[in-house]
Amino acid sequence: MSQPCIVKLDLERIAANLTAERGTSVSAAEALQWLEEEGFQREQDQWFAEAAVIAELRRGEVTDAHPILPGPQAPLDYSDERPAQSYYTLSPDRRKQLASMPDYDKLLIPEFLCGLPREVRQKSRKIVRKAIKARSWKPALAGQSFFHIDDAPGLLMSGQNSAFTDQDNVLPYILADELFEVAYDSFERSEAYSIDRDLRIEGTADFWFSLCTVVGSLRWLPVMPQSFDDDLRRAARLCFPNIMKWWPHIAARDDRFGGSLPKSGWPNWGIPQEFYYSLFNWPITWEYLRSVDALTAGKRFWELWKADEKQNAK
Numbered sequence: 001m002s003q004p005c006i007v008k009l010d011l012e013r014i015a016a017n018l019t020a021e022r023g024t025s026v027s028a029a030e031a032l033q034w035l036e037e038e039g040f041q042r043e044q045d046q047w048f049a050e051a052a053v054i055a056e057l058r059r060g061e062v063t064d065a066h067p068i069l070p071g072p073q074a075p076l077d078y079s080d081e082r083p084a085q086s087y088y089t090l091s092p093d094r095r096k097q098l099a100s101m102p103d104y105d106k107l108l109i110p111e112f113l114c115g116l117p118r119e120v121r122q123k124s125r126k127i128v129r130k131a132i133k134a135r136s137w138k139p140a141l142a143g144q145s146f147f148h149i150d151d152a153p154g155l156l157m158s159g160q161n162s163a164f165t166d167q168d169n170v171l172p173y174i175l176a177d178e179l180f181e182v183a184y185d186s187f188e189r190s191e192a193y194s195i196d197r198d199l200r201i202e203g204t205a206d207f208w209f210s211l212c213t214v215v216g217s218l219r220w221l222p223v224m225p226q227s228f229d230d231d232l233r234r235a236a237r238l239c240f241p242n243i244m245k246w247w248p249h250i251a252a253r254d255d256r257f258g259g260s261l262p263k264s265g266w267p268n269w270g271i272p273q274e275f276y277y278s279l280f281n282w283p284i285t286w287e288y289l290r291s292v293d294a295l296t297a298g299k300r301f302w303e304l305w306k307a308d309e310k311q312n313a314k
Contacts, residue, residue, distance in 0.1 A: 007047045007054055008064040009035070017058055024185065038117045056118050090150055098150060098252060107249055108146040109208045114153070114170050124175040128182045132195055137203055146208070149253065156215070156256045172212040193224060197235045204242035213243060214250055215257075236280070244302055251294040280308060 015031040026034075036042070039053040054065055090098070098104065112123040130140035149156075154168030179199060183192040203209030224232065282304045292300075 005049060005054060005065045007040070007049055007062055009040075009047055009057075010061055010063055014057070014061045017061065037121075053116070056116055095150060098249075101249060101252070103207075103245070103249075105148075107149040107207050107246075109149055109152065109170060109172070109211065110141065111145045111147060113172055113175060113208075113212075114147075114168065117171060117174065120171045120174050121178065124178045125182060128175065128178045131179075131199055132183060132186070135195065135198060137199065137206075137209070149207075149211075149249075149256075152256070156211075156253065172208070173215045175209075175212045176215075189224075193228070197231070201235060201238045204239045207246050207249070210243045210246040211250060213239070214247075233280070240305060244298065244305070247298040247301075248295060251298055254294060280304070 011028055011031055014035070015026045015028055018026040018031060018034060032042075035047070038056065040047050040049045042048070054062055110127075112127060113120055115123075127140050127144075131137050134140060152170050154170065157169050157171045157173060179196060183196045186192070187195065200209075200213065204213060282301075284300070284304070288297075288300075
């Protein structure tokens with residue numbers, strides 16, 4: 001990881017550049033949110049970021065930057081942390097264990113999801129626009145290269161976590177955000193909902209998109225009028241079994257997610273699944289989720305799903 005720095009920023013220029021890039025007006029508040037997404041951290045009036053993150057900004061957006069020099073520090077206790085190497089490599093025994101799971105050869109991720117946040121966001125937006133135009137992911141992904149999840153060179157980022165910024169990290173959460181933003185910025189709300197819904201139903205059949213959905217923001221589909229409730233449940237019932245097919249694979253790699261440490265309780269990459277158990281009115285609480293690991297919770301989700309299906313078949 002590169003040198004951490006204290007940095008001074010020209011927020012007005014950043015907002016103006018983002019406005020020109022997106023073609024829509026970007027407010028100062030939206031510029032601040034974008035900076036945090038890109039890996040900048042703020043404490044009171046000071047901004048902090050890795051040198052590699054600062055280098056991604058345009059000329060004039062940074063007015064000053066100074067490296068943070070190390071000072072005397074108390075010994076740190078790393079007893080609860082996994083070794084850094086476990087994020088990047090798999091032992092032969094571990095890879096063999098994972099390879100024994102069903103559909104192992106289908107755990108593919110498109111290369112455009114790997115890189116620095118701004119780079120991945122730009123590439124993801126282009127792919128999303130193509131998918132929306134075609135109303136399908138297949139033509140949008142034509143010619144794209146894929147790699148196996150166990151060959152991912154860095155961390156699997158589970159959200160806007162500025163603690164880890166590296167060009168080798170995989171950022172699946174960005175595509176989920178871009179799908180939401182592009183669809184609802186470009187179309188009337190009900191039409192955008194229809195496009196968003198259909199692309200998510202199609203996408204979750206594949207591992208890479210289910211990964212994007214699971215680690216994406218809480219915005220699975222937007223809040224819609226009550227008249228959409230039945231359609232929301234229909235869409236969820238089509239997506240849910242697809243996602244649960246891939247869930248054990250994702251849960252088995254919890255140690256590959258940035259910011260997910262042992263004893264942290266329910267993994268932050270699984271938070272969007274609240275959409276499902278709240279929509280289906282399942283008897284699951286946050287207290288329960290914090291008390292079990294992700295694989296156990298997934299099994300419980302599946303049990304409730306089967307019970308629902310049995311009841312609906314009557």
